[in-house]
């Protein structure tokens with residue numbers, strides 16, 4: 002089952018999920034706003050439709066429709082009010098006999114004719130005519146005679162929206178137990194001989210010809226038709242009525258008017274006839290239903306939310322605006338092309354809500370997302386370190402096996418007697434080698450995958466932070482006041498978090514390479530904390546002599562040991578109510594670690610020689626450039642102490658990852674250095690600045706400052722050029738340009754250059770070999786020679802030798818492993834021999850690819866080894 006925390010982590014790291022949630026909430030909120038102001042939202046929602054209706058090209062008038070309407074002549078002839086129903090009966094009979102496809106009349110059969118209009122005789126004639134016509138639709142009347150049951154009755158109702166504009170008519174309305182179809186719809190079904198549709202809740206949109214008045218439809222004056230009937234003019238009657246939908250408008254114009262989107266007020270019959278015309282000309286308009294509208298709004302809102310979350314700053318706004326504009330164009334295109342009306346108000350309101358909501362959400366969760374990203378990065382960094390270690394071991398194993406294989410092959414060629422044994426040994430070595438090479442390849446692929454993930458996370462980390470330029474500038478000013486020079490966004494963000502954490506009592510741990518400013522930040526924590534008016538004590542744990550550890554840290558009482566001539570307070574007491582900075586905490590011996598742990602846990606300790614404990618109130622800040630996590634897994638750092646120190650952890654980025662800081666630091670340092678030497682401040686040439694920016698700076702700002710000091714001291718020029726800096730000196734790690742490396746470093750290239758290239762590639766043999774254009778075993782032999790040489794120079798101290806080769810502590814572990822492996826292999830090769838000379842003779846054969854200059858080191862190592870073996 003999913004843990005709540007896991008779900009939250011999953012949610013906050015998944016952009017699509019967040020976008021979808023924001024989309025759903027925005028849709029709901031937009032709907033609520035709609036309910037609060039329905040008229041405004043309705044008017045906005047139909048803007049595109051209303052505008053389109055007024056400005057589009059007029060739709061066709063159906064040739065299959067004939068509307069017979071009263072005219073001044075007929076008014077004079079038959080009177081201005083209701084007619085004698087015998088006239089209507091005559092018109093219906095004529096239409097029927099002429100072959101009309103369907104007949105519609107606006108007559109209501111709910112009252113008997115008065116005697117002066119024909120009375121019962123005319124009623125009988127009309128009933129007879131309508132019954133004979135069959136295909137006939139009348140307007141619904143409450144109490145129609147029973148004989149009307151065979152004839153269809155339609156309603157003339159429209160459904161005005163909340164802004165009082167009538168844009169649609171209901172397909173059906175309920176009246177008591179009856180379901181009445183719309184007049185136009187009923188006529189259309191009759192004409193086409195189709196059953197009425199079963200869409201009870203559906204509505205039809207009016208797609209009016211012209212302005213939507215009756216005059217825009219094909220009307221024929223009643224007097225003309227009547228004249229033709231009198232003259233028996235069958236040609237004219239055929240032209241008007243044959244195979245057509247004939248609608249006879251016998252009633253004086255109705256008083257009940259509806260406002261159309263075109264701005265015209267029309268009666269219900271006109272609107273229904275407009276609808277009928279749109280059906281006959283296949284110009285029926287559709288609109289999305291409530292579910293469709295909600296769905297479209299949700300997708301639209303979620304997409305905008307995704308744009309805002311995915312891209313930051315003004316780019317995200319440009320994307321969001323683009324999506325909105327695209328949707329507006331789409332609504333117009335879909336209405337014009339597909340005759341489908343898409344929602345407008347709901348999506349636009351939701352978009353606005355998303356715009357505000359997403360900005361607020363991003364700000365509210367920025368800290369959390371950053372924390373999760375950092376956790377992920379830390380985890381992947383640990384995985385990467387483990388895989389790198391596995392890779393190094395496999396790589397070394399593969400190289401050693403290759404050497405053994407070569408030696409076995411050479412032996413097999415020389416010794417005829419043991420040929421079979423040697424062939425078997427060769428075969429098994431070959432199989433083992435293939436196996437190890439495969440494992441190496443797998444580890445390499447895994448490593449590449451992890452490094453890609455790390456890269457993506459770093460990119461996400463720098464993207465997901467949305468501190469504006471003004472905020473960054475303000476942070477840079479605050480940093481400067483504390484002596485921290487930077488304009489790097491990641492360091493400024495870290496400073497912002499340090500500022501936040503400084504107020505809490507939590508222990509702070511700074512990690513980072515030497516010279517990255519850990520002590521500077523530790524002092525900043527103190528100055529930004531409520532303890533800033535009290536003492537700040539910095540203790541270098543690596544520099545305290547082991548014998549004096551307790552006395553230095555906890556103090557002693559007079560006479561507690563020889564030389565303790567008076568009571569003395571230790572650093573913890575001196576820092577009481579203030580801050581103690583435990584620098585180089587990773588270099589603390591294990592026995593001292595447990596003593597320190599007790600103080601951190603209990604905030605009390607015994608002075609050396611004291612019988613009563615001393616209690617203090619101190620804020621702990623610690624720093625190290627060593628990997629404490631690895632220390633825990635390798636056993637040189639106590640896990641409980643590590644957890645005590647891990648209150649707030651900050652990893653300071655190395656200078657090479659903060660290229661923007663180089664010019665700033667150069668300006669500040671040069672001004673300071675020149676001031677100290679009472680000289681005018683020199684400038685840096687562009688080339689020199691480029692060199693400083695390209696350099697890897699393993700000693701970070703400290704090394705950077707020293708390089709500038711050296712350059713200023715040795716040059717009198719007002720402009721420091723590239724030649725003023727000797728960065729390829731001891732311990733330097735030049736960054737090799739990515740030119741054709743094989744041309745740059747021919748085979749006899751100096752060891753320093755090969756080492757530089759190895760460091761540049763993090764001691765990845767394959768990558769180094771590729772850059773140099775050599776095969777991997779040549780690079781391995783070079784590194785092996787260098788490792789042997791470093792071992793000799795450090796008198797067999799493997800840690801020291803590894804550090805000399807690694808240069809940068811980041812790769813110390815990798816080099817340590819390789820060095821150990823090379824050395825162990827050498828020892829395993831010479832193990833069977835009794836004397837150094839015999840062993841060396843075998844080494845010459847075995848390590849035939851090792852550069853000659855390194856054999857002196859092999860010689861020393863082998864002889865030292867045999868010198869240590871006691872004589873039998």
Ligand SMILES: Nc1ncnc2c1ncn2[C@@H]1O[C@H](COP(=O)(O)OP(=O)(O)OP(=O)(O)O)[C@@H](O)[C@H]1O
Nearest residue numbers: 484485486514515516517518519520521626702703
């Ligand atoms: N951002 C910075 N702005 C100005 N000076 C800096 C900056 N970072 C480091 N320095 C300077 O670099 C030198 C080394 O800094 P600091 O001692 O704080 O580094 P550190 O990480 O604690 O080094 P170590 O691990 O070797 O103790 C100091 O002189 C410090 O003032």
